Amino acid sequence: xxxxxxxxxGVASVAVHKCCQNSKVFRELVIAxxxxxxxxxLADKLKDSKTKIYTEQVDADRLDELVALINKHxxxxxxxxxxxxxxxxxxEACLRTKxxxxxxxxxxxxxTAKFEYKEQWAxxxxxxxxxxxxxxxxxxxxxxxxVFAAYAQKHHFDEIHExxxxxxxxxxxxxxxATNFNPEINIREVSxxxxxxxxxxxxxxxxxxxxREYDFxxxxxxxxxxxxxxxxxxxxxxxxxxxxxxxxxxFGQSYLTHLKCLENVGMTSITPIKFQGQEIIPLQxxxxxxxDPSSLGPRTKGKTNIGCIFKGxxxxxxxxxYLYNICDHQECYQEVGSQAVSYTTGVPAMIGxxxxxxxxxxxxxxxxxxxxxxxxxxxxxxxxxxPWKENFDPVLVD
Ligand SMILES: NC(=O)c1ccc[n+]([C@@H]2O[C@H](COP(=O)([O-])OP(=O)(O)OC[C@H]3O[C@@H](n4cnc5c(N)ncnc54)[C@H](OP(=O)(O)O)[C@@H]3O)[C@@H](O)[C@H]2O)c1
Numbered sequence: 001x002x003x004x005x006x007x008x009x010g011v012a013s014v015a016v017h018k019c020c021q022n023s024k025v026f027r028e029l030v031i032a033x034x035x036x037x038x039x040x041x042l043a044d045k046l047k048d049s050k051t052k053i054y055t056e057q058v059d060a061d062r063l064d065e066l067v068a069l070i071n072k073h074x075x076x077x078x079x080x081x082x083x084x085x086x087x088x089x090x091x092e093a094c095l096r097t098k099x100x101x102x103x104x105x106x107x108x109x110x111x112t113a114k115f116e117y118k119e120q121w122a123x124x125x126x127x128x129x130x131x132x133x134x135x136x137x138x139x140x141x142x143x144x145x146x147v148f149a150a151y152a153q154k155h156h157f158d159e160i161h162e163x164x165x166x167x168x169x170x171x172x173x174x175x176x177x178a179t180n181f182n183p184e185i186n187i188r189e190v191s192x193x194x195x196x197x198x199x200x201x202x203x204x205x206x207x208x209x210x211x212r213e214y215d216f217x218x219x220x221x222x223x224x225x226x227x228x229x230x231x232x233x234x235x236x237x238x239x240x241x242x243x244x245x246x247x248x249x250x251f252g253q254s255y256l257t258h259l260k261c262l263e264n265v266g267m268t269s270i271t272p273i274k275f276q277g278q279e280i281i282p283l284q285x286x287x288x289x290x291x292d293p294s295s296l297g298p299r300t301k302g303k304t305n306i307g308c309i310f311k312g313x314x315x316x317x318x319x320x321x322y323l324y325n326i327c328d329h330q331e332c333y334q335e336v337g338s339q340a341v342s343y344t345t346g347v348p349a350m351i352g353x354x355x356x357x358x359x360x361x362x363x364x365x366x367x368x369x370x371x372x373x374x375x376x377x378x379x380x381x382x383x384x385x386x387p388w389k390e391n392f393d394p395v396l397v398d
Pocket of ligand 1: 006007008009010011012032033034035038058059060061081082083084086104105137138139140141142143180181182185293294341344345
């Protein structure tokens, strides 16, 4: 079977390695990105793999280029691992060429730091008519967190009332300030207002206004902050009866102090400014001076711990349940040459595509991860490098 990966950054690099490890399914792979030389370097690293790799240049903001490229290679699935600005053009190209679609982050408009599923869900009927499947958010969060929720719902609860998603990165790269994935997307996410779901409505908070401390297995005690995150929207829709869903992410003090300072001087703004006769976007300029996330791999030590704590009812009794994965930055680097943040996203991207290609996850239309049977995905996580753990008596977040 043949897959096409669009983008050749941190996440795509892991997904390409993992597809090559799984060459029985991924017999052929097209890597297409804005900068073709990056695809060529990656293909060269993996030239001994049984997967046959082709490389291409594409501007995924251009529908005509995408359609021509998909028609040229005729992959069964397009895995969109570029940036969230390209979701709609790539979804449209998949629709026109009747090709399955997968991504790891929901659509973001380049001019407004706001993400929601509305525009992508609007493709449902057209994908259904075309007989193809779009799988949205097949990374870790979103992605595995939604699979965890579906698994908890299927095997452990009659009703889930509360979900707390805890995303801890205990990795240290030694820089005073750097982001572990695309800096522009990362900074837009953390400088936006916080939001969580409670009793049928969204509660908005100032950025980083809600702080908790949690003792993470494999990492230790960390401060974490409530953020809005896209799976809150799909979980609120698909986990019936859920009353509260929150998302927390850990940040170190140095990261927050630098971010505040950059914000205060206007460097995180996405409003264009004139600079020496040219129009530039401060946040994109900042991205250009920050370390490239893909260069952090060899320097990053420590672990990530990402998971969900569920509270609800089973057989008439209250129940709590914590599902999580611990991933070691250095082990990831040794295996695929990337740190754990890219690894924890690239592995689920490969698994989602594998389940579609093998016909294990089937559907016509647009799907979020929690709508599908979690069991084959949970088995694949154990097999492909992200084993999960469970705790039936976790410390809860107040
Ligand atoms: N769900 C999760 O758990 C999770 C976690 C982390 C990240 N993500 C998502 O994963 C995606 C990739 O993140 P990353 O850290 O790998 O980012 P990255 O390292 O910045 O890589 C992005 C890649 O996309 C390419 N690209 C950008 N615009 C393009 C265009 N118009 N046409 C073709 N290619 C284009 C870039 O090309 P150049 O090489 O030319 O710059 C680069 O190769 C993002 O959408 C991010 O939000 C999801």
